[in-house]
Amino acid sequence: MGDASAEEQKAAQAAPPAGPSATAADASPPTPFDALRLLSRQGALRTEGCLRQLLSKYHGVEGLVAMNGGLPPQASFPLTSLQFGVAGVAEGETEAVELSPEQLAGSQQYNIAPAGFPPLQRWAAAHVAALHAPPGPHRVLLTAGASQGLELVCSLFLDDGDCLLVEEFTYPQARTRSAGQQAASRHRGRRQPGCMLECNLAPRSCRVLPVPMDHDGMLPFQLEQASLSLLSAAANVLEQAAAAGGPQPKLLYTVPTGQNPTGACTPLERKRAIYDICSRHGLLILEDDAYQYLQFPAGPLRPPGLAGLPARSSYLSLDTQGRVIRLDTCAKFLAPGLRLGWAVAAPAVVGKMTDLLNAQTLGPSGLSQGIAYRLLETWGGEGLERHLWRLQAGYAASAAALHAAARRHLEGLAEWREPRAGMFMWLRLLGVEDASDIQEELREARVVVVPGRACHPRASDPSFRCPFVRVSFSHLPPEELEEGMRRLGAVLHSLQQQRQ
Ligand SMILES: Cc1ncc(COP(=O)(O)O)c(C=O)c1O
The missing domain is CATH 3.90.1150.10 (Aspartate Aminotransferase, domain 1)
Incomplete structure (x- = not known):
């Protein structure tokens, strides 16, 4: 990951500084946010693992005889060529594209690079730098879509009964709770939230606090009220030694663009206000921007493409302190079946996410990553722009x-x-x-x-x-x-x- 990170850092340094507010950014260097303080019990126990440590230690050593990995031999891979048609290379045309022998071999092998297939990871990192110019240290990790990112963050930061803030109406998922989970929640006497992130939060019995919203997203004033009233409630609960499930919220989950389900888009000024409130209350911000590319403020005749999307206007763009975890997905602008996306956050947070991702899947499918990379490479900037317009x-x-x-x-x-x-x-x-x-x-x-x-x-x-x-x-x-x-x-x- 070293190379890509260095590229991103350079791009970020070249960009003008962003910050939660002009005054805060101008006055003094921001105090870094210690996100790892909020880790769940299992999040705290996650480590890189000794085999991965070994890989990191020997990374870049010239002429190494690598007898450490249990990798299938390249010659044993069954796919000898992979060709597909890419639409939209030029207007109305489809181009036949192939993975090179090295790319095909790499795509069939385990993910050696922890952050994902290096050329695709570099593409994502450069894209993040251009669109968001994160002002603080950060890293980019390829995921199997935003859903995996959500589960990684929830596992790493939320314990049973932990509390978080969400938009009043938020991302629902299929009702997939098992009878066992329902019985377990009845046993604990807690009501399961039957909605947002049902798959991620309900099994953890999280306490989900809705923050009132309008068509511009969460209302900052109401957010502060929600946090403050919860803080005092938690104090009461703690005083009465009945604090089970009553600590202060750890995290704010938001879908800032074309919000699911309301379609709300949170303007930059409101994001600044919300970022400031989260800073005051020690909250992580989980920015799930699944619909970022699906913006069409001026209707069908004037789509913004990529060039016309508001740049440097995400929570990540404001994140001088390292309190934002941003999730992007290829599902809404390429194809959900690729099961690809990326997460951006402070290096220590991405480190933990990588450790957990390695435990879950060792990264997204190599073949998906190889295909997505060749697709984006074939399109280049112009092809992607044309695709997004359409x-x-x-x-x-x-x-x-x-x-x-x-x-x-x-x-x-x-x-x-x-x-x-x-x-x-x-x-x-x-x-x-x-x-x-x-x-x-x-x-x-x-x-x-x-x-x-x-x-x-x-x-x-x-x-x-x-x-x-x-x-x-x-x-x-x-x-x-x-x-x-x-x-x-x-x-x-x-x-x-x-x-x-
Ligand atoms: C807000 C939001 N986040 C995440 C997802 C899932 O994204 P992915 O397909 O990348 O897992 C969806 C899909 O509907 C969504 O609406």
Whole structure:
């Protein structure tokens, strides 16, 4: 990882300084944040392992006879060539691309470099430097997508009962809790959050505090209130020696662009305010920017591409202290099946993530990494730019089609904003107390949307009522978006008539 890190550091040093606020950045060098202080019990016990240590120790030694690794011989690998077509190299053209013999052999071998396939890791590091110019020391680690990044961070930093802050409505996942986990949580007498990061947080029985939000993301003032009231609550709990699950929040999880499920985009000024609050309360920031590339603020005719994306406007760009862990994914701008992404954080945090990743999978699939690298190399900057334009224009057109269909069928029945990023439109259903109450009617009308409560930490609390739904526009043609809105409108209309 040494080379890539050096490249990144150089790029970061060349960039103008960013910081949580102009005054803070100008005044004095920032105090580094000691993220490792917040490690979970298992996170603290994670180490590089003696075989990896050996590799690091001998890294770069010339003429070494390496008798340490248990590696299959290169000649035994079954794939002798790998060729695929790459779309969009030039407008409307597909180019046949091949992995070189060395790349193919490397792709079939174990990941020798802990941070991932070196050329792809270097591509990701240079990309991070150009787009985010992280102002502090950092490293880039290839992952098997953002989902793996989330699980790494949760494992490393969250113990059973730990507390974290999330946007009021947040990223839901499939309900995959096993009966055993449900029984275990009943046994402990805790209510499982039935929503965001259900796969990551629920099994750990984390205490998930929702921070009120609007269409610009979390409200900083409310965030501070949430933290402060929790701090005093924790003090009470501690005083009464009933502190199980009551420590102060460790981490703030945020999806800052085209947020899942609301589509909210957090402006830079608000990010600064939130970063400052997190600094005051000793919180890690987990920035899951899965939809960063899916921005289309000016509609289908003027997609931003890569060059037009707001640069240096992420939490990572503000991170002078090393409190941000940023996750990126190839799923939304290349293909989910590649199962690739990258994580960026302070070197010590990435070190821990690498140790755990090695324990889990020894890194993402080598073949995926080899293919993704050749794809990006073949495109070059121009091809990627063209690909992103097309992608963003397509998403913008779908968002506009959904918005237009909603205007035709939901006027007076729901409220919404036209999406400007991501994959989702967020609707408040008028006259409906909780959107999950009308699931039967929707099923009968043969239309399915995600009830908003599934995205809220109080999902399993019957007293929590939530009139929102999440509607996805990413994968359906305009006629199906139209039909979906027509069916939803018909259900809402008939309910409205029944109420009158
Ligand atoms: C906010 C958010 N984070 C992460 C993911 C998963 O990303 P990946 O496919 O890279 O694991 C998703 C996918 O829906 C998402 O919406």
